[in-house]
Amino acid sequence: MSGHSDRPGLDRDHVLAYAQELGFHRAGIAKPEDLDDRAQIALQRWLDLGYQADMAWMADPRRADVQQVLPEVRSIISVALNYYTDHAHSDDPAIGKISRYGWGRDYHRVLHKKLKALAHWLQEQGAIARYYADTGPLSDKSWAQQAGIGWIAKNGNLISREFGSWVFLGEILTDLDLEADQPHTAHCGTCTRCLDACPTGAIVSPAVVDANRCIAYHTIENRAATLPEAIATKLDGWVAGCDICQDVCPWNQRFAQATDVAEFQPYPDNIAPKLRDLAALDETEWNRRFPASALRRIKPSMWRRNARAAIAARGGDLED
Numbered sequence: 001m002s003g004h005s006d007r008p009g010l011d012r013d014h015v016l017a018y019a020q021e022l023g024f025h026r027a028g029i030a031k032p033e034d035l036d037d038r039a040q041i042a043l044q045r046w047l048d049l050g051y052q053a054d055m056a057w058m059a060d061p062r063r064a065d066v067q068q069v070l071p072e073v074r075s076i077i078s079v080a081l082n083y084y085t086d087h088a089h090s091d092d093p094a095i096g097k098i099s100r101y102g103w104g105r106d107y108h109r110v111l112h113k114k115l116k117a118l119a120h121w122l123q124e125q126g127a128i129a130r131y132y133a134d135t136g137p138l139s140d141k142s143w144a145q146q147a148g149i150g151w152i153a154k155n156g157n158l159i160s161r162e163f164g165s166w167v168f169l170g171e172i173l174t175d176l177d178l179e180a181d182q183p184h185t186a187h188c189g190t191c192t193r194c195l196d197a198c199p200t201g202a203i204v205s206p207a208v209v210d211a212n213r214c215i216a217y218h219t220i221e222n223r224a225a226t227l228p229e230a231i232a233t234k235l236d237g238w239v240a241g242c243d244i245c246q247d248v249c250p251w252n253q254r255f256a257q258a259t260d261v262a263e264f265q266p267y268p269d270n271i272a273p274k275l276r277d278l279a280a281l282d283e284t285e286w287n288r289r290f291p292a293s294a295l296r297r298i299k300p301s302m303w304r305r306n307a308r309a310a311i312a313a314r315g316g317d318l319e320d
Contacts, residue, residue: 010314012029018110018121022114022118027149028151031146031180032067032073035146040064063137064139076143078143078147078171079115082259083264084135084164085104088202099241102240103265103267103271104293109292111134116131119131125136129172129173133170140170144169145158147181148181154195154208159251161187162258166246166259202217219306220240237315239300239310242304266291270295273289278302286303
């Protein structure tokens, strides 16, 4: 394996070494032609079943053909950042639960800063480079699996051997012809803990998640005035996302390790927010609590809706 590209000084070894220098915890290379038909067929079947709920952007045809995103693309550089911190969700019924991904600074900002630096480095040497971090019509997990970073698990998340599923993903599309990594093989085996633990049955089959039944979808993306009863009664305190299928995963329990990215350390109010406070959240307090946060996607009225539903599900009489 030579690792050489068609341009001196920009072979895979140099590219991956620079990605590591920028602080990415994993990086790998995939080729646009190597994402086989199975991923595209699975996506279309998922869409046909309506499992995307109101996430219409998932049907963007470019998601199934990366060359529609960048016609010149010859390689996909996939990267991952570990975001796990050594904090636990509270079991106090008066406390709301927020998914780990939103505890600290907005991951888009953190990833974009590093991706922009890598893209600019490539561009300075004459390459075309366009970067994304959950901001374009790309199948992040499929490319990460193809680039050898991890595998798409039964809960639909990407699991890496080093960090479990506590990773944020991003990509750079480039016209460089870089040698690809071997796709990662799956290592869930016969385990079904995530399927068994989901309180709403959202994981309908291995790696297939029905957003219509997913607590994370409803607390973050659902803009309706009220949550469906089947979701509201099963919240168990979750008001922003849901980590149940990740918390029960043996790979996470054994291999999660604390991140060295300071921006992912939790904001003080995100570890143990009182449901009563969130149920009365106004815009001023929302701005104070969630500066530069991915949780700003959840508007104040949605926080109030989610918290009130969680309180009702727990008996509706929680003391401050």
